[in-house]
Amino acid sequence: MIVELIHTIRVHIEKYMREQNLKLQHFSDITGINVGTLSAILKGNRPMSMNQLDQITSAMGLEKGFFYEIYGVESFIESAPHWRRLEPYLYECAGLGKLDSIQQVITHVTDDRSYIDELFDVAESFFARGLKEAALILYECVAHSEKYQHSERLALCQYRIFLLHKTINKFNNLNAAVKFEPFIEKLNEEIQLDAIKDLANLYGTINLWDKVFELANELILRTEFQVQLQSMRRKRKTRIAAYPLFTYKAYANLLMANVSEERKQYMKALEYTDVYEDIMDGIENPTEEEQELIDRFKGWAEGNRYLYKILSGNFEVLNRYLDYLDVNHEEITIACTYIVQAANQFSFNIDHALNRYENYIVQIKIERHVEGIYNEQASNFRYIRLFYELAKYRLNQNQIYQGIDHLITSLKRCVSSNDYMMCIKCIDLYGKYRDRASKTQKEQYTKLIDKLGVPTFRS
Template identity: 25%
Template sequence: MENQNEIDNEVFLLSDHVHALDKGFELFRLSYRQNNWEEADRVANHILSLAERMYENKKKWGELVIPLNQMLKRPLIFYFGYGFLAKSIVFQKHGLFDLAREYIAKYADLGWYENATEEDIEEIERFKGFAKANGYAVDLLSGKKELLKEYIDYIHEYDEETLPGLITIFEAANLNEWNIDEYYYSSIPEQLDTFSELEDLGNRVYYVKLLNQLAAYNLNQRRYDVAIKYILDYMQIAVTMDLYREFITTIGMFENVRNLATTEQQIRYQNILQEVHHEKSISSYIYADDIS
């Protein structure tokens, strides 16, 4: 398996015509997939620093920098929004919710961008939508259970928010020790089969992250047979997607309930483990006591 330095080199050695901001965008997505938050923070800082330099040059020199900007795949304002969003995600993953909110506020209001084109304005409005969704997420993760129904209504209104929204809901439940069985039983069984059929990489990453949270949730509710199924489903997919950081936390989940697994499940587990050679402690989101 590639180590992280090899992954970094792979991204930054993209062909010369790919702009550094677009390389940074792809590298952050890779760091997100790997749960490598130290690297993700470094990349987010790089994106914001470079976008700021380009913006100042654009204000100073105007049309002289247009050829450089044309190398970008997206409008320059996008990279400001994405950089702020990336920083908010890093702080969110570290449990620093107040700092996450500060950066959410930054990409909720990008109206300071001068001489905005119609395309720029579309991006500004798009990031306002992201800010609303991620504001809900941070509030739930920080323990505001009273917003759960409102958030559920929100993600049902916007199809693109459903899968990441479910991850947030169960991550919040695991982090705050909530029992949300009523929602679990009414929503997950009917939606999970649909999610399993999604083929693009972004949705596959979301799908396996949801499986990870569902495994944790069912362990916390002491439904070990269900949890084991989610653990093995997750591992079967994650091993093909380089999701090794979460993969190892999931090994920890399985080992904690290994004596409860069927012979068939034990064999499946051993077959999956033949493909990896890593160790990591159990996810901090598992709050159940040690299971004997």
């Protein structure tokens, strides 16, 4: 098959020229390629560059990338690869989303480790540009080919793979975390701060709060070490970490506050909130970047104080919290979840708050999640919790139809993301009201249970 493919581009060109009755000079004029160069390409005496391939493809009226797969076979598998042609090929394929072509070529090229250094640099470039799927292919190939199994570059590859592999599936994320964690020690010491932060975030999304607390403590220790190290240096080096160092200590305390909240230790959560706000107050002459971070943490502190008080049963601050949310729209989903949760726990009527955000909740319900991103994975969990708590709230008010409707919304997302623990909670709550569900709701529920594949859970 490959033997046939290596001539396909030339065969296509020659066939096109015959059908269009084009002489070589005329086709040269159309493509903008020198007639001598074009002749050498067609005779197989000269390799074709990516730019020339695109010029020819365009002149033939074909979409860009039409010949890329064949070009990859001809130039990098059946012929000795040359970086001058391979690099632009990777960039063009990545830009067009031709991932299969990248995979095919890279698998062959990395066999002899000839271009491992260059491929890593391209992977980093793809990562920075947001070409995540293409970057993942390169990182995995480089990691597989890395000779020195304790190298910093291997660790960085594993870090990038960890970031790119995260999905909405809890078990997949746990596997990714367990696989990556041993590589943290091999990373640059500043990058370790980002890695620990990201790892703690992931453990939070799968509710392993003891692990989050452990990593938060580790983040504080490593940040303090870096601060001390920098104070001893005569000359400040270029920052490698994604954020200023003080941010990591503040974020670690924010994580500890989150853990305390999950443990229902709300006074302790308020103490940690005071700590990270005090860190922000201690920054003198902040840069524009630092001031933006200071404002962000102070905003979180304000909102979280309202939240912790409400979760403690103090609903006197609810209206002030709602005013805060009117300015901080990005926090509405998680805030509504906890407000409804607290209302369920303390049997407090929050209809006015739900009416205030009715349109927003409807919009949340119809939006779909995107797989593969940490924030979306966390948002997916909040979505499930929000509609589960709304279901409990409406069912407690004897608004059965609306309550079951919210419950089915939550269960549907549980099933699609394989969140079995929340599936069980939804199924248990539905069981208490199944006799009062409408015919349509019963049908929806049965379809979801069938999709879940657990025959014992039936309506």
